[in-house]
Amino acid sequence: GIQVEQSPPDLILQEGANSTLRCNFSDSVNNLQWFHQNPWGQLINLFYIPSGTKQNGRLSATTVATERYSLLYISSSQTTDSGVYFCAAISGGSYIPTFGRGTSLIVHP
């Protein structure tokens, strides 16, 4: 099955800093999603982005399907951005999302 790798595994930022999280996948994808798991454990949809670029406030995501990676940009980070960011990919006809191990982000005030 498809392999999904995320980097970096851990990230510590000062409030106001920008960051880029990366998700590499081993096969072509039909679906790529980014999630934020907040400190209460909830998995929140951020982006559904099998290709192209999307923006939502301070967050944006770009997926380059031909090169098998996706990037999540966080600008002007806030303490509420802390948590774990997961990407999940679906390839071929499986319809089963495979998750990366996540990037754990801590934003200090």
Place this chain on the structure above:
Amino acid sequence: DARVTQTPRHKVTEMGQEVTMRCQPILGHNTVFWYRQTMMQGLELLAYFRNRAPLDDSGMPKDRFSAEMPDATLATLKIQPSEPRDSAVYFCASGLETGSPLHFGNGTRLTVT
């Protein structure tokens, strides 16, 4: 705002007891997934249903775990008998078969003592 609903939110039980977790998918969604999250293994797929039919449960320990969808509004995950190593957060997610995002419930945090 449509949501996936999971109950209970927390469950503490003793080893050997039966545990049942429930999930109400978003109305109209035809795929349901059960995931288990632990620090060591991350998010692991346990079961996958499409149109209420189980299509993949290869990640589920068959001797003690079972997953069903009695109807389109209810998915259940049972563990019998439970063991301490089953302690984890269990997530249910639902979606449409193609071209749409997956939505997660808030999870059931299970502790088996």
